[in-house]
Amino acid sequence: MNNKIIITLSGGLDSSTVLAKVFEEKKDIYALTVNYGQKNWNKEIENVQKLCEIYNVKELKIIDCTWLGKMGGSAVTDSSINLEVKNDDKIYVPFRNTIILSACIAWAEILNCDLIYTGSINGDAEDICYDNTKKYYQILNMLVKEATRKNIKIEAPLINFDKKEVLELAISLNVPLEYTWSCVINNDYPCGKCFSCLDRKMAFNMLNQTDPNYTKVKEKKYGK
Numbered sequence: 001m002n003n004k005i006i007i008t009l010s011g012g013l014d015s016s017t018v019l020a021k022v023f024e025e026k027k028d029i030y031a032l033t034v035n036y037g038q039k040n041w042n043k044e045i046e047n048v049q050k051l052c053e054i055y056n057v058k059e060l061k062i063i064d065c066t067w068l069g070k071m072g073g074s075a076v077t078d079s080s081i082n083l084e085v086k087n088d089d090k091i092y093v094p095f096r097n098t099i100i101l102s103a104c105i106a107w108a109e110i111l112n113c114d115l116i117y118t119g120s121i122n123g124d125a126e127d128i129c130y131d132n133t134k135k136y137y138q139i140l141n142m143l144v145k146e147a148t149r150k151n152i153k154i155e156a157p158l159i160n161f162d163k164k165e166v167l168e169l170a171i172s173l174n175v176p177l178e179y180t181w182s183c184v185i186n187n188d189y190p191c192g193k194c195f196s197c198l199d200r201k202m203a204f205n206m207l208n209q210t211d212p213n214y215t216k217v218k219e220k221k222y223g224k
């Protein structure tokens with residue numbers, strides 16, 4: 001096994017924490033991010049690029065899967081669907097995680113890399129997102145073993161962490177939280193209402209922390 005690792009990076013709290021963790025472990029980091037037509041893509045890529053600079057990522061691969069967003073059906077991509085908490089089954093993007101991980105697996109074969117990390121966490125809407133469970137990863141690993149020339153392993157190192165525990169780890173690893181972005185609706189400021197904003201807000205509140213993304217908004221708004 002060599003020192004290379006591929007991580008899926010969205011610029012959210014979870015994948016940014018995984019990035020910081022593998023940086024501490026002194027891995028040779030290759031990051032993959034996917035434009036699947038998500039509403040917050042501009043903000044995601046802005047943060048992903050910044051994080052890659054900070055964490056000395058060897059290569060950032062940006063994959064175009066905008067065809068997925070064009071199919072619609074998810075509030076994360078489809079502008080005709082509003083995302084409200086009571087409407088949260090619409091947060092699922094059909095087969096997205098397998099599509100993203102397929103790109104990672106192909107890249108791992110080419111890079112001669114044995115290990116792929118994702119940012120999936122415990123209870124990450126498991127009842128809605130079937131592609132985000134321990135069972136899913138077990139089965140995917142079986143497929144990868146059967147279908148590739150290499151012995152590639154996909155792991156979700158935060159799969160037993162809830163959002164509060166992820167934030168605790170992020171703080172202990174000095175993750176630059178101002179360069180992480182969770183809101184799935186807006187590009188300019190967090191909406192504070194989508195499932196992702198609420199989840200993040202709850203974690204910050206539980207740890208009595210201030211989310212720098214809201215501070216940035218305030219600074220922008222009042223010109224401070």
Ligand SMILES: [Zn+2]
Pocket residue numbers: 182183184185186190191192193194195196197198
């Ligand atoms: Zn939001």
